[in-house]
Amino acid sequence: MSDWDSDAKNASPDGEFVRDTSYIEDRIVAGLPAGSAPEQQGDQTFHWPVEEGRYRLMAARACPWAHRTVITRRLLGLENVISLGLAGPTHDWRSWVFDLDPKEKDPATGLHRLREAYDNRFPDYPKGITVPAIVEVESRKVVTNNFPQIPIDFQTQWAEFHREGAPDLYPEELRGKIDKMGAWLFKEVNNGVYRAGFAGSQEAYESAYHRLWDALDWLEDYLGTHRYLVGEHVTLADVYLFPTLVRFDPVYVGHFKASRNRIAQMPNLWNYLKELFALPGFGDTTDFREIKEHYYYTHSDVNPTRIVPVGPDMSPIAEPHDRDRLGGSPFAEGTTLPGPVPAGEEVKNPEPFQEL
Structure with missing residues (x-):
């Protein structure tokens, strides 16, 4: 957007x-x-x-x-x-x-x-x-x-x-649940961070802040017993949540004042994020430097100085996760993972800890 x-x-x-x-x-x-x-x-x-x-x-x-x-x-x-x-x-x-x-x-x-x-x-x-x-x-x-x-x-x-062995991210029998989860994620989490960050009054900000953290606390509890958001494998619901979670610690905590704590301090959400980041398509399409430059530079109403912060260190996102404890697997049997990123589409700043 x-x-x-x-x-x-x-x-x-x-x-x-x-x-x-x-x-x-x-x-x-x-x-x-x-x-x-x-x-x-x-x-x-x-x-x-x-x-x-x-x-x-x-x-x-x-x-x-x-x-x-x-x-x-x-x-x-x-x-x-x-x-x-x-x-x-x-x-x-x-x-x-x-x-x-x-x-x-x-x-x-x-x-x-x-x-x-x-x-x-x-x-x-x-x-x-x-x-x-x-x-x-x-x-x-x-x-x-x-x-x-x-x-x-x-x-x-x-x-x-579709390539041979591509996953079904929107299984017909789960579409109703994926749509329901996606609508809730957009309202409470994906757009919830913007509702806090762009609030025009203290009252509106505090309302948005508590509403966002209520949703994140629910996800933390839910992901303690479910490896993925809908079903036994990665679906579009997980694709919808990942971009918000991966931007949360480097941007939303500070820039959008979602400052209660970092995702890295929430064990289930953090390990869920680490698992997705390790999958082809997720981490290899993420550029933390461009993410930070965009938010801190472009939103001059929120950050008039346009100073882009150094950190946080996101390198732990590439460390092993614990999601295997819940059973299941990212993709169904017979699914094959994508090959290397096509030439010319590699992220320009690939290291999660690369500083400005």
Whole structure:
């Protein structure tokens, strides 16, 4: 999503942070002829055909909402089917910038700012210029930025392109539970840290703070007897929680004032996080340096000096975990793990303890 500092002003009269959750609700779906034009489904909604090479996932290592789509794409083996464009961690109100690439332009589309893709389809697009976004490469137009739907569609609509042995992250018999858990996580945890960090009054902050920690305490207890959030293996529910947990100690504790304690001080959540971090798709898509640079630099309302802190030392996240005590396994029998990260998609700052 867009995390620039105008978000901090998006508050109700009592100071509570209220996120704009209106997105481009187009979807890329199976069953339409490759090469065909999008089919209109409603006044402003279209379905686009699943097609290898037609689309590019625009993301940023810094953004937790984009991170979940990057993880899902990698776990399912869609790297050679849907390319990946990565914006840099810092930007201004005009939108994310592809300043990690030569000449500060995305190499596949020539876009400098992500806003260009939105304006190419919707001139003077009035809403947030958010990641993740899927862009049609040839037209350089945004297709969708509906972040809750993108991982689900990667699993359900792109199945013909999944790598052999890819996990089922959204098993049909568990979808109701995954959806329910995902909705709760978004409300109480994923967006809960923002509700605390962007609160516009002391009362709103304290309410958000206690609500967030109530949820984290519940997760700590739950993960004491459950290895994963839903079922016996990793599902999309775990993909939804990981980006928030992995950002918590380096950013949310200080920057968003979620300061009761670190995740590293909560044994079940910490070991759960360590297990996920060790899996291909999770730790190898995480860049702590870009995460910290984004939050501490871009949210100038929260951090006017834009000083990025040194630390904390995140190297213990790579140490062994204790989750085997609960039985089960990350993936079902017959599942194979992703291979090496494709050339050019490696995180630029791979060490979890790498300082500025």
